[in-house]
Amino acid sequence: xxxxxxxxxxxxxxxxxxxxxxxxxxxxxxxxxxxxxxxxxxxxxxxxxxxxxxxxxxxxxxxxxxxxxxxxxxxxxxxxxxxxxxxxxxxxxxxxxxxxxxxxxxxxxxxxxxx
Amino acid sequence: xxxxxxxxxxxxxxxxxxxxxxxxxxxxxxxxxxxxxxxxxxxxxxxxxxxxxxxxxxxxxxxxxxxxxxxxxxxxxxxxxxxxxxxxxxxxxxxxxxxxxxxxxxxxxxxx
Numbered sequence: 001x002x003x004x005x006x007x008x009x010x011x012x013x014x015x016x017x018x019x020x021x022x023x024x025x026x027x028x029x030x031x032x033x034x035x036x037x038x039x040x041x042x043x044x045x046x047x048x049x050x051x052x053x054x055x056x057x058x059x060x061x062x063x064x065x066x067x068x069x070x071x072x073x074x075x076x077x078x079x080x081x082x083x084x085x086x087x088x089x090x091x092x093x094x095x096x097x098x099x100x101x102x103x104x105x106x107x108x109x110x111x112x113x114x115x
Numbered sequence: 116x117x118x119x120x121x122x123x124x125x126x127x128x129x130x131x132x133x134x135x136x137x138x139x140x141x142x143x144x145x146x147x148x149x150x151x152x153x154x155x156x157x158x159x160x161x162x163x164x165x166x167x168x169x170x171x172x173x174x175x176x177x178x179x180x181x182x183x184x185x186x187x188x189x190x191x192x193x194x195x196x197x198x199x200x201x202x203x204x205x206x207x208x209x210x211x212x213x214x215x216x217x218x219x220x221x222x223x224x225x226x227x
Contacts, residue, residue, distance in 0.1 A: 006118075035217075042219045102164070
């Protein structure tokens with residue numbers, strides 16, 4: 001597709017459930033970022049990939065959060081044993097070059113609600 | 116750690132009024148600066164960016180921003196807003212080529 005695609009758009013999980021969020025970046029984009037956006041706040045950095053290499057995961061809130069991009073294109077963000085504080089919109093963004101040297105192209109986000 | 120402050124949380128203007136949204140950041144080194152916009156129901160998209168050179172940057176839809184290094188500021192301006200500018204605006208800062216740090220956003224409502 002022409003833009004960054006994320007699925008599912010909406011996910012409701014019971015506390016303790018595992019969830020997986022998918023990001024399909026723009027074809028050929030080297031860099032991929034995951035952000036978490038809580039209600040009324042700006043996006044908070046979670047992790048960053050350059051091709052298949054995870055170069056920065058300093059923003060992952062706990063070891064329940066795990067991200068991968070095994071073939072350097074599609075990425076999955078997995079959250080294990082979800083908790084209510086994980087409720088947020090999870091944004092994926094990709095960039096043409098190395099890191100964020102230019103424009104970030106965002107997907108529409110995956111809204112996670114943990115009950 | 117770097118941080119970004121957007122002091123205006125919600126701004127309400129009438130059409131044709133002038134706009135200035137404040138953005139301050141807390142890092143003393145070389146930074147790349149961005150403004151992103153999110154229209155209702157749409158994804159975040161780039162409005163303008165500053166890497167180096169002329170500190171007055173022009174973006175899409177008549178927006179501009181001025182980088183003032185001594186004030187650690189990158190304020191967004193538009194001389195005359197339109198109803199279609201109603202959106203949420205985010206300032207972001209990037210060090211080197213790494214992660215971007217975003218402010219909490221300013222919601223702009225333009226009354227027709």
